[in-house]
Each structure stands twice: as C-alpha cells, then as structure tokens.
Amino acid sequence: MHEILIISGKGGTGKTSVTAAFAHICENAVICDLDVDAPDLHLILQPQPRQTTEFISGFEPKVVAEKCTSCGTCEQMCRFDAIKVGDEGAVVDPIRCEGCGVCVYFCPEKAIDFIPKHCGDWSISDTRFGTMAHAQLFPGEENSGKLVALLRTQARELAASEGASLILSDGPPGIGCPVISALSGTNLAVMVTEPTPSGIHDLERVVELCDYFKIPTSVIINKCDLNKTIAGDIRTFCDKKGICVLGELPHDPDFVNAMVQARAITEFSQGSTSQKLREAWQRLLQQAAESKAA
Amino acid sequence: MKIAIASGKGGTGKTMVTASLSVSWGSRVVAVDLDVEEPNLHLFLKPDITGSRDALMEVPQADESKCNYCRECAEFCEYKAISVLGSVIMIFPEMCHGCGGCLALCPTGALTPTHRKLGDVSWGTSGQNRFLMGRLRVGEAMSPPLIHQVMTALKQPDISAGIADVLLDAPPGVSCPAISAVIDSDYVVLVTEPTPFGVFDLRLAHQAFTTLGKPMGVVVNRAGVGNDEVYGFCSQAGLPILAEIPYDRAIAEAYAAGEVIARISAPMTALFQRLAETIRQAAAPAKEARHA
Incomplete structure (x- = not known):
C-alpha cells in the first residue's frame, strides 16, 4: 500500500484543489484531510459521516x-x-x-484538578470518490499533531479493512508540528508550488524537511505561467535535487469555478489543466512504485 | 498599536498586504514576520539585517550518576519527553515544551537545564521602517515558543524605540501558532478571498479570534473571482470590509516578481493608503478600550 501526502510549505498554492482532482482520478483509495486546523477538502468532497467521534487530548487545569x-x-x-x-x-x-x-x-x-480536554471532532465518511477520514480541530486549540496522527492511524485501518491500495492525504501548510506528524509513514510527498518568491523559498524549506525525514518527494508547479524565470528556477532546483516534476499547471480560473460548484476540476472540465492532472497522476503512481521498490 | 494580519486559509495575501501596508502607513512601523515556519515578508521588504540570535528553549539533561530512577519526572511529563526504564533514563528533547516541571521536581538534582535550538530571530531596517522576523529550524516542530521570542525581541530598543505602530504578519491557520501571533495585537486584519475555501477558513478565524476578544476587519483579496458568499458572511457577523483588492493578473504577476503591490500603480498606492487610514481609525478606539 502507498501513502501519498500533498503538501506545499506555503499556503494557497493549490494543495486541496490538486488533492480533490487526484481523489477523483484515483481508484481504490482512502482519502484523508490532514489539515485539521483549516480543512477545506470536505467542501469539494461533501462527505456523509458514518461516524463522528470526539477528539479528547491533553488536559486543562481547573482551580477548585x-x-x-x-x-x-x-x-x-x-x-x-x-x-x-x-x-x-x-x-x-x-x-x-x-x-x-x-x-x-x-x-x-x-486545589487544581486536571480535566481531559475536548479539542475537536473526527469523522469517517462516505464520499463520491470513496471513504474519507477527516477532522476539525476547534478554533484556537492545540494538539493538531496528535489529531493528525490519529487520522493517519484511522486511514490505515480503513485501507486495510476495505482492501484499498492507496491513502491519499491533503496536508497542512508550513513545516511545523502537524506537517511533521503528517509526514510520518508517508511513502511519497508531493509538493505543490508556484513560481513566486514565496513559493520557491517555502518549497526549498519543505524539501529540506522531507530530506531530514528521508521521505521521497516530487513536485507539481501550479500557476506555472505567472513567472517564467522563477518557474525555471524551480525546475533547476528540482533537477539538482533529483526531484521529479510531475506536472506544470497553468494559472487556470477553472480551479475556482470548479470549487464554487463543489467539484474537482477534473469533474468540472475536460480542458488542458484536467488533462495535465491526469498525466501527473500517472507519473505520481510510477514514482510511488519506484520509491517503494527502492 | 499592534496590527495583526491573519487569515485562516493560507495564500490569501497576508504577506502582500503586510508589505504594502508597511510602505503606505505614513509613519515608521516595525514590520514583523511571525510566520516562522515559512517566513516570506523579507522576500518583499528586502531588509538590511543588522542583528540576529539563536532562539533557544530550556530542556532537561540527566546526570546519570545522580539519578535514582524514581520515575517522578517521567510520570509527570505530559509530553512523554522523559522515559525511565529500569535503570536507564532517556530524554527526548524534541518532545519537550519547556515547562520546567521536571527540573523543579527532581528529588536528587539529576536533571539540569540545557537548550534546544528552535530557530533564529533576526532584525534590521527596510527603508525608513524597522524589520523583525523569526525563522524556525527545519525539523523543529514547535513554532509558538519561537513566536513568543520574536514578540519579546520586539521590546528591544534597537528594534522598536520611537516607533508607535507594529504590523504583524501572522501564520495561516487558527490553531496555536496563529493564536500566539495574534494574542498581543490590538486589532486583527483578516485577509480572505471570495471562494468557498476562503470563506470557510474566514469563519474559523473569526470564531478563534473572537474568543480572544479581538476587534477585526476584513480585506477581500482577488475580489471578482468565486462568489458573493464572503459578503453575506461579513455582514451577518458584523465584520467591516476594510478594502477590496481586485482580481487582476497584473497584480499576481507583480507579486510573482517580488514587488510590493502598493508600489505598482497609482490606484494601488491610493488603495493601500486608504486601507492604512481605515485600519488606524478602526484600531485606535479598540486599543483605548483594551487598555482602559
């Protein structure tokens, strides 16, 4: 079984839109939203919960x-x-x-009691693309790393019981606690970046993080036509690091148009972006197989 | 006063707005990058860095010759940063939150403080403004303690003396890193985009920061894409719309070229000057109320 995680470092590069498209294209996968802090994948997948469970983690002091x-x-x-x-x-x-x-x-x-804390809720749900594990940490709460770890364990158990061959996860932004938790056990981290100063800067840091944990990586360049120079710099960086560029997607308004209709872009349009995403998915499967063999 | 620029969803334009406000404020500001996991503000403000230091967290180390393996520390630690198995004590410094409990309770004095590096804090100047940022060490999980150290550095005279206003570029999300960045601000500017993802995360941010008792206003970036849901939400939640930045490919390209958007055209310069004035007016009474 493969565990594939979509991350980015920088937020807003298109992780969730790409994950939704891959969730539509792929077969026999368990889908997981590991951005428990500000989850958005459910807005496209419209999950119907089979069960929802309280996430109790850590303690809070209460003065008597x-x-x-x-x-x-x-x-x-x-x-x-x-x-x-x-x-x-x-x-x-x-x-x-x-x-x-x-x-x-x-x-x-x-005089101080220590009371277990209800920090959020997590669910196992049905979606039109398959089973989904997702959660919502209550705004302002801590322990996102532990909730991410819990979801990953649930996703693995689901994949085993349903005979799924793949876990596809949408990751959180940044490089801190929830990202580190999401990376653990991942076979391939796919980084969605954009050709902006922030995009390449954050890509370099998230690649360094994956190297630190020895996790194979590949890259998707989104909005690749925004700045040709930086897009070139990203390709050069990937070449030098031996990272496969799975695909380059244009700055396409159909991502938002699809989102407004709660559709993955590949459901919404048969245009060239959707075609490129399908090709990227094929390369990704190949990469995942190779990294597993290695 | 301290103005936090936050968002919930990542990539809505926090850094673009912070950079533009800092050059449009009308008086000197300290521009602070609190998105320590992925700091980007320096890429646009291009500061001259004049000082930096390591950000350290106190963690325990064990002197095996003094340890009697009583397990008090291991049983106390909520973060499983200490483990005692038979006559072996193991410390996992990367799990430690630096609460100091184990150091205080060890009955034999076997635990003493050492440090873990969280990242670094650096500061300097950008034009007439001051600049301050934190950068998390790659592999380090905990950003909130580094964010606190950046906020402490803000009190250094060489960073903030003689400057009244501070702009804080916050990390995305609404959990502990974002809360740590926003908690000491007088006013929160929420940058969003009029898409389903943008609105959903704006709701979360509004909920999280309302709990903190922060007055807030909204900047709608990429106005014209998506749908109208954000306007309905803001009116229902009583959130003022401080500015709308139109969706324009020229803006996206200028941002991608590393430019400060307030400087790319006369209409953008005027827009951010108006936004700065609107925020100043909205935040001033909020600060008075907070300090009353």
Whole structure:
C-alpha cells in the first residue's frame, strides 16, 4: 500500500484543489484531510459521516475555588503566563495554557484538578470518490499533531479493512508540528508550488524537511505561467535535487469555478489543466512504485 | 498599536498586504514576520539585517550518576519527553515544551537545564521602517515558543524605540501558532478571498479570534473571482470590509516578481493608503478600550 501526502510549505498554492482532482482520478483509495486546523477538502468532497467521534487530548487545569489559598505558587511556576492569582484566587488563561500540569503538581493545597480536554471532532465518511477520514480541530486549540496522527492511524485501518491500495492525504501548510506528524509513514510527498518568491523559498524549506525525514518527494508547479524565470528556477532546483516534476499547471480560473460548484476540476472540465492532472497522476503512481521498490 | 494580519486559509495575501501596508502607513512601523515556519515578508521588504540570535528553549539533561530512577519526572511529563526504564533514563528533547516541571521536581538534582535550538530571530531596517522576523529550524516542530521570542525581541530598543505602530504578519491557520501571533495585537486584519475555501477558513478565524476578544476587519483579496458568499458572511457577523483588492493578473504577476503591490500603480498606492487610514481609525478606539 502507498501513502501519498500533498503538501506545499506555503499556503494557497493549490494543495486541496490538486488533492480533490487526484481523489477523483484515483481508484481504490482512502482519502484523508490532514489539515485539521483549516480543512477545506470536505467542501469539494461533501462527505456523509458514518461516524463522528470526539477528539479528547491533553488536559486543562481547573482551580477548585474553595481550596485555593491564593499562595501564588502556580503563578510563579508557570512558564507560559497562563495562571494568575487575584483576589478571587487563581485563574487559568486557557488560551495561553500548554496543559503541562506544573500548576497541578506544585499546588500545595492540591486545589487544581486536571480535566481531559475536548479539542475537536473526527469523522469517517462516505464520499463520491470513496471513504474519507477527516477532522476539525476547534478554533484556537492545540494538539493538531496528535489529531493528525490519529487520522493517519484511522486511514490505515480503513485501507486495510476495505482492501484499498492507496491513502491519499491533503496536508497542512508550513513545516511545523502537524506537517511533521503528517509526514510520518508517508511513502511519497508531493509538493505543490508556484513560481513566486514565496513559493520557491517555502518549497526549498519543505524539501529540506522531507530530506531530514528521508521521505521521497516530487513536485507539481501550479500557476506555472505567472513567472517564467522563477518557474525555471524551480525546475533547476528540482533537477539538482533529483526531484521529479510531475506536472506544470497553468494559472487556470477553472480551479475556482470548479470549487464554487463543489467539484474537482477534473469533474468540472475536460480542458488542458484536467488533462495535465491526469498525466501527473500517472507519473505520481510510477514514482510511488519506484520509491517503494527502492 | 499592534496590527495583526491573519487569515485562516493560507495564500490569501497576508504577506502582500503586510508589505504594502508597511510602505503606505505614513509613519515608521516595525514590520514583523511571525510566520516562522515559512517566513516570506523579507522576500518583499528586502531588509538590511543588522542583528540576529539563536532562539533557544530550556530542556532537561540527566546526570546519570545522580539519578535514582524514581520515575517522578517521567510520570509527570505530559509530553512523554522523559522515559525511565529500569535503570536507564532517556530524554527526548524534541518532545519537550519547556515547562520546567521536571527540573523543579527532581528529588536528587539529576536533571539540569540545557537548550534546544528552535530557530533564529533576526532584525534590521527596510527603508525608513524597522524589520523583525523569526525563522524556525527545519525539523523543529514547535513554532509558538519561537513566536513568543520574536514578540519579546520586539521590546528591544534597537528594534522598536520611537516607533508607535507594529504590523504583524501572522501564520495561516487558527490553531496555536496563529493564536500566539495574534494574542498581543490590538486589532486583527483578516485577509480572505471570495471562494468557498476562503470563506470557510474566514469563519474559523473569526470564531478563534473572537474568543480572544479581538476587534477585526476584513480585506477581500482577488475580489471578482468565486462568489458573493464572503459578503453575506461579513455582514451577518458584523465584520467591516476594510478594502477590496481586485482580481487582476497584473497584480499576481507583480507579486510573482517580488514587488510590493502598493508600489505598482497609482490606484494601488491610493488603495493601500486608504486601507492604512481605515485600519488606524478602526484600531485606535479598540486599543483605548483594551487598555482602559
């Protein structure tokens, strides 16, 4: 089985639109949205949940007012400025709190309880392209890396039970915690980039991250006609790193036109962008097979 | 005052708006890049970097000769950064959140502080403005503590002395990195695009930052593509539309060439000067209320 992850470093390069097209083209795959913070793939795939489960992760401190003597130990010990002692006793700032438990452990009165935290929800759903695992972290919450890891485990179990040969995942932007979590176990990371100063800068950092974790990579250049010089620089960079460019897509308004109708671009149009995406998918399958063999 | 430029969805134009506002503000600003995972503001403002330092986080190290393998630290650590198996203690510094609990509770003094490098903080000048950025080390998972260190560096006299206003280019998303970037701001500018993805993520951002009690306004970028849903949402949520930047291939090409959009044409210069004035007026009473 292959696990393919679509990432980009920079946001807004077209990860989700490309993932939706691949989800339409591919067969026998479990689809997964690992951008649990700001997920968008469901807006195109319109999943019908089979089951939705609460994501409980980490703890939050809760001060028992009757026991608190306002001694100030918690405030002194907290390195995140997340608990303040006033006239009414200690008060936790849930937004700054990291859930480390220092205040709970060091409270001499044992006046702080540690309560499991409901940080979001995750679902297994049916879509017109197959089974989908997805989630929504509540706005402002932490533990996105753990929710990503949970979804990946669910996707693997689904793929095994349904006999799927592929897990296709839409990844988060950036190079931090959720991306690192999404990369773990991935056979091939496909990076969607664009020929802008930000696009190539962020591509280089995300390639470095994949190298760090020894994950094979390939690239799709989206909006490739926006700047021919930087598009050339991206090709040169990929050549030098031995990274396969799976395809180059034009700046095509049909991506947005398809999105407005909740369709993948390959469902919406038979134009040249859709054709290029189909060719890119064939190359991607070849790459995935080769990287697995290696 | 501190103005955060945030978005929910990535790639809506946060950095383009921050760069353009910084050259249109009318007085000197500190332009701060808090998208430490993928910082891009320097690519457009092209600052002269005058100083930098490593950003470090305190993590524990173990002195095996003093450890009695009582397991207190391992049982305490919420992040599984310490493991004690029989008479072996192992520390996984990359899992550590730097809470300092283990160092404080170790009964034998076997744990002492050392550091993990999160990335670096650098600063300098861009025209008449000051510039400040953080850059996460590739392989490092935790951006919020680096974002906090960038905000602390903002207090350095050589970075912010004599400058009243700060523009913060925030990371995408609405979880801990974005919250860390926005939490100390007086006003949040949400940059969106009129597409289903843009509106969905704008809703999330509005929800997350409302919890913080932040006043907000919206900049609609690429106005003219997609549909009208964003306008319905903003009117229903009571979010003022501060500006609309038209969808125009010339703007996309200028951005791709590394240009600051406020400088590409007279209408764009005027648009960002108006936007700066609108934000100043909207943010000033918000700041007074916050500090009252």
